[in-house]
Amino acid sequence: MKEPEISVGIVNAQEIHFTLNGxxxxxxxxVKGEQCVTFSExxxxxxxxxxxELTFTPQEEQNSFSLYNVTIxxxxxxxxxxxxVFSGTLKLVVEEEKIVAINILPVEDYLTxxxxxxxxxxxxxxxxxxxxxxxxxxxxxQMEKRKAMTGKDEGFFSFIKTKEEYIRWYDREDHxxxxxxxxxxxxxxxxxTKASNETVMEAVKATRGRILMHGKxxxxxxxxxxxxxxxxxxxxxxxxxxxxxxxxxxxxxxxxNLPLPDLTKEDEAEHWIRKAPKSFCDTxxxxxxxxxxxxxxxxxxxxxxxxxxxxxxxxxxxxxxxxKTDYGEIIDLxxxxxxTSGRICKLKIVGTLKTLTIGKEMEIRRTLSDSHxxxxxxxxxxxxxxxxxxxxxxLSGAGWGHGVGLCQIGAAVMGEKGYSYEEILLHYYKGADIxxxx
Numbered sequence: 001m002k003e004p005e006i007s008v009g010i011v012n013a014q015e016i017h018f019t020l021n022g023x024x025x026x027x028x029x030x031v032k033g034e035q036c037v038t039f040s041e042x043x044x045x046x047x048x049x050x051x052x053e054l055t056f057t058p059q060e061e062q063n064s065f066s067l068y069n070v071t072i073x074x075x076x077x078x079x080x081x082x083x084x085v086f087s088g089t090l091k092l093v094v095e096e097e098k099i100v101a102i103n104i105l106p107v108e109d110y111l112t113x114x115x116x117x118x119x120x121x122x123x124x125x126x127x128x129x130x131x132x133x134x135x136x137x138x139x140x141x142q143m144e145k146r147k148a149m150t151g152k153d154e155g156f157f158s159f160i161k162t163k164e165e166y167i168r169w170y171d172r173e174d175h176x177x178x179x180x181x182x183x184x185x186x187x188x189x190x191x192x193t194k195a196s197n198e199t200v201m202e203a204v205k206a207t208r209g210r211i212l213m214h215g216k217x218x219x220x221x222x223x224x225x226x227x228x229x230x231x232x233x234x235x236x237x238x239x240x241x242x243x244x245x246x247x248x249x250x251x252x253x254x255x256x257n258l259p260l261p262d263l264t265k266e267d268e269a270e271h272w273i274r275k276a277p278k279s280f281c282d283t284x285x286x287x288x289x290x291x292x293x294x295x296x297x298x299x300x301x302x303x304x305x306x307x308x309x310x311x312x313x314x315x316x317x318x319x320x321x322x323x324k325t326d327y328g329e330i331i332d333l334x335x336x337x338x339x340t341s342g343r344i345c346k347l348k349i350v351g352t353l354k355t356l357t358i359g360k361e362m363e364i365r366r367t368l369s370d371s372h373x374x375x376x377x378x379x380x381x382x383x384x385x386x387x388x389x390x391x392x393x394x395l396s397g398a399g400w401g402h403g404v405g406l407c408q409i410g411a412a413v414m415g416e417k418g419y420s421y422e423e424i425l426l427h428y429y430k431g432a433d434i435x436x437x438x
Contacts (some may be wrong), residue, residue, distance in 0.1 A: 001438045002224045003209070006110050006139065007178040008189055010086070012100040013069050014039045018090070022063030024056040026314075031056070039099050044092055049144065054092040064192060065090050067101055072183060074188070079367045079371075086191035092118040095177055102113040110189065112204050113133055117188040117407065123291035127415035128203030133434060134406050135187055137221035140437070142177050143185070144218060155172040158239060167359040169238045169347065184298060206432065207421070212244045212429055219432050225292065226303050226375055227251050227341060227407035228399025229272070229279035230260055236339030237361050237402045245432040248340030249289055251279045251332070263342035266335060270379045272342055273398045276305045280410035281399075291412045303400040306374050310393050312383075322367045323358075327351025329389045333368075333380045341403045344378040352389070361402055375399040405429065 020032045021214040027049075035046070056065065070084045071331070088105030115128055115136050123131075130248040159168035180186040212219035220243060234246045250260040258277075261268040276282065282304045283289065310318070315330050328351040336346035336357050349367075358367060361376040378397035382390035407429040414424050422434060 003438055004107055004143075005104055006107050006180070007091070008103045008105070008110065009175065009178040010084070010101045010103055010191075011182075012095065012098045014098055016092070016101055017068045018066075018097050018101070019066040020056060020063075020068070020090075021085070021342060022241045023059045023066060024065070024090070024092070025059055025417070026054060026056045030059065034328050037099055038136070039094065039097060042094065042097075044094060044099055052094070056090040056092075058087070058089065061087075061423070063087075070182075086190050089167065093177060093430070097372060097402045100177065103182075106259050107136070107139065108204055108208060110139075112200060113191055114187045114189050115204060117190045119348070119412075120291045120293075123199075123412065124415035125199055125203055126419065126421045126424065127135025127291065127382055128200055128417070129421035130406070130411055131188075131223075131408075132204050132207045133210050133212060133421065133425060134221045136210070136224070136437075137219050138187065139180065140218045140228050141220040142175075142301050144342050145220075147294065149176075152286075161247055165346070165357045165359070166363075167357075168363045171238045174388070181223070199302065208429055209436050210431045210434055211437045212425060213435050214429075214432050218244050218437075219243070219429060221404035221429060222402070223401075223408060224403050224405070225407075226281045226400040227279075227403040228304060228375060228397075228411045229277055229282065230263060230341040230389065230403070231405065231407065232339045232361075232403035233401065234342040236341075236343060236345040237404055245429040246404055247430050249430065251281055251282075251407055260340075264338050265339055266338070269335075269338050269342035269377075273377060273396060276398070278292070279304075280413040281407050283409065283413055285413075285416075288412050289409065289410050291415075292408045304398070306397050308388055308395045310395075312389060312391050314391050316351075317369060318370065319351075325356075326353055327356075328353030329388065330393070330415075333393065335380075338377075341377060343375060343403060344396060347378070362382070365427055373397065374399060375403065378405070407412075 012274050015038045017036050019034050023030045038045045043052055043056055057382045062087050066083055066085045069081045071081050074100055088103055091102040093100050096432050111132055115131055172248050183187040199265050206263045212221050229251050231249050233248055234243050235241055235269040252258055263269045263272055320326050323383045332349050332350040334348040336348050339345050343361050347364050364376045365373040375397055377399050378395045383392035411424050
């Protein structure tokens with residue numbers, strides 16, 4: 001098939017400022033330079049005219065546009081705004097009383113930026129090749145899913161709510177008018193703001209059109225920063241589906257022949273998290289970490305094993321703010337169910353005023369942090385009791401992210417050890433095939 005184009009949601013706001021760096025065609029005229037659009041009366045106000053949507057098409061391939069105040073790291077501890085530059089077409093549409101800026105461009109151009117944005121251009125060539133195939137596969141899986149969801153009412157997220165439980169999972173719930181977003185919620189994409197070097201371009205070119213498949217289906221090739229030594233299964237993080245290629249694996253050399261403990265059991269999970277067994281992603285090698293972690297990610301130092309301590313007041317206020325519910329003083333945090341990596345997918349919060357079991361992993365991470373906990377793979381220690389109420393809670397955890405699919409830091413270590421990109425991919429996606437899609 002022919003290389004397709006992709007639509008990427010970049011920013012949404014009541015007013016958007018941008019600069020056309022070269023001539024673009026829009027509404028029958030050639031325009032360039034600084035522009036401003038404003039949401040007004042249900043439409044887009046531009047040059048004193050109101051439109052339902054606007055499309056700016058570059059008249060030369062090298063033309064670009066700059067978007068101002070683009071938020072990156074949304075809801076993460078390092079969230080910030082940047083001016084970013086993009087190639088391709090700029091489309092502006094209205095959704096929920098805001099203007100959404102969408103970038104339309106060829107898939108391979110998008111991937112070149114994603115690989116540069118997700119990790120350092122100094123990464124090993126095999127790691128970059130592996131990530132190109134993963135990112136391409138994930139992208140096509142999401143495009144297929146969006147197409148299948150068109151016209152249906154169920155949306156992209158779901159929750160189960162009873163008196164005893166609130167189980168919610170987040171999976172592209174807001175992406176109905178474009179294929180993917182530009183932030184970590186999907187794949188970090190920063191246009192040509194992230195300059196790619198020859199190695200990134202070589203990796204994308206060498207794997208052009210190649211994707212992971214299982215049977216006749218494109219693999220939903222998820223990835224996260226650090227699995228913590230064991231990868232998670234899809235169903236413990238999102239909808240209750242199982243994919244054979246996203247099975248639990250131990251992130252270590254096969255030669256060491258180390259079996260993965262049953263981390264769904266509480267005693268095994270606690271031993272695993274507290275002991276920190278040897279894994280690919282257990283590294284403090286700055287050269288390797290710099291391949292994955294950009295400057296703002298490097299502000300995070302401990303992630304393979306980490307600790308977070310809260311006073312009673314801090315934890316109670318976090319939970320009250322994040323759930324908009326007053327649990328009173330927090331008596332206990334009890335793991336009800338864990339996934340195959342030891343990540344908690346159901347957690348019972350016991351308070352003096354309310355008790356509720358919450359899940360899945362992202363809901364737990366959002367509830368117990370002012371941004372996100374590194375992961376939901378943690379064990380809980382409680383402080384001294386005053387009138388039966390613990391005065392502090394210590395969370396000792398493992399990994400960074402949901403842990404499903406490729407572990408980026410583990411893959412970086414494998415690349416340094418001389419593994420090929422095919423070996424890296426088939427380590428994390430068991431039973432998958434690498435095929436040429438176009």
